[in-house]
Amino acid sequence: xxxxxxxxxxxxxxxxxxxxxxxxxxxxxxxxxxxxxxxxxxxxxxxxxxxxxxxxxxxxxxxxxxxxxxxxxxxxxxxxxxxxxxxxxxxxxxxxxxxxxxxxxxxxxxxxxxxxxxxxxxxxxxxxxxxxxxxxxxxxxxxxxxxxxxxxxxxxxxxxxxxxxxxxxxxxxxxxxxxxxxxxxxxxxxxxxxxxxxxxxxxxxxxxxxxxxxxxxxxxxxxxxxxxxxxxxxxxxxxxxx
Numbered sequence: 001x002x003x004x005x006x007x008x009x010x011x012x013x014x015x016x017x018x019x020x021x022x023x024x025x026x027x028x029x030x031x032x033x034x035x036x037x038x039x040x041x042x043x044x045x046x047x048x049x050x051x052x053x054x055x056x057x058x059x060x061x062x063x064x065x066x067x068x069x070x071x072x073x074x075x076x077x078x079x080x081x082x083x084x085x086x087x088x089x090x091x092x093x094x095x096x097x098x099x100x101x102x103x104x105x106x107x108x109x110x111x112x113x114x115x116x117x118x119x120x121x122x123x124x125x126x127x128x129x130x131x132x133x134x135x136x137x138x139x140x141x142x143x144x145x146x147x148x149x150x151x152x153x154x155x156x157x158x159x160x161x162x163x164x165x166x167x168x169x170x171x172x173x174x175x176x177x178x179x180x181x182x183x184x185x186x187x188x189x190x191x192x193x194x195x196x197x198x199x200x201x202x203x204x205x206x207x208x209x210x211x212x213x214x215x216x217x218x219x220x221x222x223x224x225x226x227x228x229x230x231x232x233x234x235x236x237x238x239x240x241x242x
Contacts, residue, residue: 002027002034005057013041013054015205015228021221025202035060038201038221039147043071045204046138050085066146066170068197072139088231089239090212096226101218103199103227108213115196116217121150122177127192133200142200144186145193148172151180199224206231211241 003010009032011017019028024036040061044052046068056062064070095104111133118126131142151173172190173180187193195216202224203210216223231237 001053002032002037003053003055004032004034004059005055007032013037013205014207015225015232018205018225021225025198025205025221025225027205033059036063037061037205038198039064039068040071040201041204042138042197042201043068043075043143045200045209046072046133046143047075047079047135048082048084048209049075049079050208051082063147063170066148066172067194068143068201069139072143076139085208086241087209087211088206089241090210090231091236091238094227094231094237096223096230098223098226099218101216101220101223103216103219103223104214105210105227105231106213106215109211110213111209111211112213113196113199114213114215115192115199115219117192117195118218119191121174123174123179124148124191127189129189129192129196131196138200142193142197145190145197146170146172146186147194148174148191151175195219203228208240 001010001012009030011027011029011032011034013027017027017029018025019033020026025038026033026035027037034056040054090105090107093104093106095102112130113133114130116128117124131137148171168181172185179185198221199214199216199219202221203214206228
């Protein structure tokens with residue numbers, strides 16, 4: 001649950017409340033709106049947190065350094081013992097497609113993510129990363145991966161009200177055939193790792209861990225949202241593990 005300290009409103013972190021997916025995942029309930037929830041949600045999901053009230057004093061979760069690492073570092077110190085949340089088991093394949101991209105959930109006895117990307121920018125190109133979700137694995141291998149985009153899009157995102165603190169300190173800026181950030185990349189495949197990070201956060205809006213294989217190519221927030229809707233639209237697609 002997100003609570004807006006500035007308005008007093010609340011919104012459940014649920015795929016049913018997704019209101020926009022153009023540049024980030026935005027949730028809305030009644031008159032309460034919170035945007036860019038995916039990085040924080042990914043950290044909560046990785047550490048098995050499904051019962052939390054998140055209080056913020058504005059419409060957007062802070063961008064921090066563009067990754068989920070600052071949230072991981074805070075969550076580690078704040079965790080309290082709690083029984084695990086029964087997961088959702090994927091019983092049969094669910095696939096959504098659009099514009100040459102797809103996202104899918106397949107039966108699998110684990111929490112695996114298989115993400116591929118394909119960008120025209122030579123510095124990104126084609127990348128793929130496969131990851132079995134664990135708390136410490138996420139902290140080391142996925143959480144540090146930062147959001148990214150063309151250098152010119154930093155201004156465009158701010159103009160649209162997203163990532164208002166966006167700068168080279170909290171996003172990877174792609175400028176032609178190079179990365180504009182002086183420090184370079186944290187991982188050779190940081191771009192794909194961040195897409196995987198986003199997918200973990202978006203799928204966390206299921207409200208439960210998903211026991212299955214998430215596989216996507218050229219996916220994004222919109223397909224992730226549509227995938228959850230498709231999963232839960234048919235009872236035969238899933239079961240709650242007792």
